[in-house]
Amino acid sequence: MTPLIMTCGDPAGIGPEIAVKASQALGAKAGFVWLGDPAHLPDAAQWEFVDAPLEAQHVRPGVMPVLYHKFPALARPGKPDPSNAGAVVEVIARAVKLVQAGAASGIVTCPINKAALQTGAGFGFPGHTEYLADLAGVDRVVMMLVCRELRVVPVTIHIALKDVPGRLTAALLKETLCITRASLIRDFGIAEPKLAVAGLNPHAGESGLMGQEDAEVITPVVERLRQQGMKLSGPLPADTMFHSAARAKYDAAICMYHDQALIPIKTIDFANGVNVTLGLPFIRTSPDHGTAYDIAGQNKADASSLIAAIRLAQDMAERRR
Template identity: 60%
Template sequence: MAQPPVILTCGEPSGIGPELAVKAWEALGARLPFVWLGDPAHLPRGSKIREIGHPSEAVSHAGSAMPVLVHEFPKAAIPGEPDLDNARAVVDVIARGVDLVMRGEGSALCTAPINKKVLKDGASFAFPGHTEYLAHLAGGADVVMMLACDELRVVPATIHIALSEVPTAFNAEVLRKAVRITHNGLSRDFGLENPQIAIAGLNPHAGEGGAMGSEEQDWMIREIANLRAEGYAVSGPLPADTMFHKAARAQYDAAICAYHDQALIPIKTLAFDSGVNVTLGLPFVRTSPDHGTAFNIAGTGQASPASLIAALEMADTMGRARR
């Protein structure tokens, strides 16, 4: 039985998502069929598209035109000028995409960027972002965010909080959840039989025996030993400043970091244009390009499709692993 196509949601129609979808189709074509879910009127003028009635039709048409499942929006999309009247439809497209993959009509979900303030102001969107909304749609799934490229996979155990809040928010329960979900995701979606997971310390030099912070001594060393005794292949706590050079990266399959920048600085240094955001812990595969709506360059043709192409390719590969 043929692999169902990846479902690509349109995201914010006044951002770079629509133009990148067309560029991605031009690069991938029939090699990786995907379905774009959105309003075709929002795509760049002259785009080669084929409106379809069901995702299964994508394989037949992807070689000659980008397959589109139509989801009508109330307003036109002006690049760089989001319209609050379109916000509800953006949210509805995400829910429709989840429904398609949950029913097995898509192999994976790839989401184009949204603008959270636009959704909050225009649709009373009550979630911090895509990840939390997808977890809600999946029935309250326990999830973590992973950023991935060919050279590195990182999981920030805490995400969008002030640095001053991290020492309290990052605790044994949070670390244990991150290790469990990361281990299961690497096994199920990346085909790794015994994934090796490195854990960064919270403090400089991983606390240096308590001289530069006590969290490593107070609970991290003990919790990592407990995880190792349970069969998880974990190492740490490791000094974050020596974890990400080439030789160090060869020792693990993913790194769990204490906070946002500790994880995202190394991966964005290695793959600023091609990193992929992956949500682990969902009952379906979800990836996203690791960039925002870029209103400042929307419609100019300057935006690179590299991250979206990588996200579609990873979604397809992970979908195959699950099947």
């Protein structure tokens, strides 16, 4: 199987550090090539240049294969440099071209800082997910967060809470449910996925006493898709969906907004959560954390989430193969 491509992310963050830690921890099972400027790696890092991803198989375990991408400036941990912003964006685009050409089996992205990219490169996307969708030429993708005990999907993502009711449409919910189900079958090996759909309002609207969206938007979609054979439950009160007995009844929880999905998974397993983009024509995973500028360059960063992202991408690639 061809290796994964790992993008460097913001070199002023913890990305370079956790990439090296992941390479060392996984050894012969690392299976990735790091795309970036090795000048940004920790001084003690063991790495080796490769000219193409497949050359990674000739690099000793624990030594990180590096596919070089030039950056204009050195990195200062914790202090993003606007002059490097353009190269951070270029690395993501280059990784997509490599995976589209069949040179890599998937992409694992290290964290970026959207504000830094907007300031330094005029980055016009809310985040990684939306940029990858644009590069892939797809109109709709879905963000799933995964840990060993839970999978969650927010229907609306990076928008203000006050805007959620207006953005939550029947079409958006249906697309999210269908994309999630298809990915659980193809990439997670679940033949008949069971999806639990959260309500938007407290108590899933309490028969209209606490809002009409649950009855008017969510319920009709759930009932229609259930009639078509999808295994769905809901809309359910979100406050009763995430204890252990409830989690045992479904394969993924579909939530209506960002924090409704991310608070439970980060509470259950903060260190090992993985961000997966569903609906792309290629595999993309990422650690479920940011650049952590406050600890960058101090050898304090935990690579657990990145390691989990690598392993999940490998599992997905094997299933697709």
